[in-house]
């Protein structure tokens with residue numbers, strides 16, 4: 102597991118390492134600059150000719166990093182110049198020091214108007230200290246970089262991105278690569294910042310690890326975390342891995358129930374029961390003969406529900422359920438009676454959106470998995486309002502409604518329902534997954550993780566990560582336009598074992 106910091110947290114990590122541990126600021130900076138220079142040198146090697154590099158710098162410590170990286174490259178024999186964006190802003194002490202060293206080293210200082218003449222730009226205009234919209238000369242310089250045909254390496258975060266949210270603060274550099282220090286930044290992980298940061302390298306520059314202990318940063322997973330999925334016990338039977346009840350499907354809608362149930366089986370569930378509208382039972386039995394398939398109708402749903410709920414160790418409610426009167430009644434009944442972890446998705450969320458008090462009154466573990474449209478209906482907020490700061494929006498909702506919230510989007514965020522709860526930012530997945538049925542697969546994968554007895558918040562995060570990894574493998578095999586939800590179901594096993 103890794104952590105992603107906001108600018109405010111980065112500052113605290115800096116201060117802790119510098120003030121409490123006594124590591125001089127310039128030592129950290131030298132390591133940041135060496136990491137940046139190494140990345141630039143890698144790119145220089147790809148050109149196979151002499152290249153011209155320009156470090157474009159503000160007068161904060163992000164600029165100081167860029168000046169130091171330029172000096173290091175220059176000492177290595179690479180042609181580097183420096184352009185400082187000069188306004189009335191006061192320079193930091195570190196910036197002044199780096200400028201003195203660069204001057205002593207004979208580096209050339211040029212005007213920012215020369216940007217288009219260079220092959221590679223080192224972007225050190227703003228880092229995590231950016232605190233307001235970019236305007237005036239800064240905006241003009243960012244436009245000039247983005248219009249020029251050079252490779253851009255951003256220092257820490259592309260200049261103009263809000264490190265806390267990934268939002269563009271009116272203008273932002275579009276980088277090909279970003280070298281970020283110590284920990285990734287939330288702004289590099291969430292769109293549009295994720296797209297503008299290009300390939301991100303997280304470089305260790307010697308921050309004291311103690312420093313993040315009091316900060317509650319966002320978490321994210323890498324492939325190493327897949328090893329945390331527990332092995333299957335030799336001494337076990339299907340009961341060891343729980344019974345997942347999938348309440349899904351409606352008249353003429355059977356696919357969602359299949360996708361959820363099959364995904365739960367593919368990720369570890371011992372037994373899956375699908376409770377669906379009676380006209381779906383034959384088709385689902387054919388699609389998934391391993392499942393117990395039970396049908397209900399408008400008259401008997403209550404008694405069928407009662408029987409099935411008694412045996413379940415985890416319930417999925419909502420995929421393809423429709424919003425008809427029976428679906429409403431089922432949703433209300435499940436929220437009244439279910440006493441095991443409940444994953445609520447799709448139509449059940451739309452039903453709840455009409456009366457949000459249903460969710461508030463539920464007192465057991467609930468994991469809800471809205472996409473942005475469903476989340477808008479649940480909150481009454483606009484897309485812009487929700488995406489302005491998706492981590493904050495997710496945390497706030499999770500806490501208010503006491504649910505584990507999986508806010509599905511190109512970058513899915515998971516939030517824990519308590520004060521100062523954990524938040525997870527997903528780093529797996531691909532545009533190939535923007536297809537119908539993918540959400541149904543996700544509910545099954547989360548249920549699968551719960552059946553392996555991973556605690557609910559981690560099960561939700563791991564489910565989201567694993568689902569994205571399966572999508573990536575499916576894309577490699579099928580190409581980005583061709584992946585369907587069923588392909589992801591069948592690839593889940595490869596993802597678990599990756």
Ligand SMILES: NC(=O)C1=CN([C@@H]2O[C@H](COP(=O)(O)OP(=O)(O)OC[C@H]3O[C@@H](n4cnc5c(N)ncnc54)[C@H](O)[C@@H]3O)[C@@H](O)[C@H]2O)[C@@H](O)CC1
Pocket residue numbers: 115126127129130133159160161162163164166190193226227228229230231232233234235236239256257258282306
């Ligand atoms: N020892 C340290 O302090 C280290 C700092 N590091 C670097 O320092 C960076 C943070 O440095 P700073 O805190 O100096 O901040 P930045 O260099 O990110 O720049 C922010 C400066 O610009 C001003 N500013 C903010 N928004 C503005 C706007 N829209 N228009 C004009 N001016 C604006 C601020 O007042 C501040 O002076 C990190 O991103 C990282 O690159 C790294 O070298 C690691 C070590």
Ligand SMILES: [K+]
Pocket residue numbers: 163224225226227228255256257258259260
């Ligand atoms: K930058």
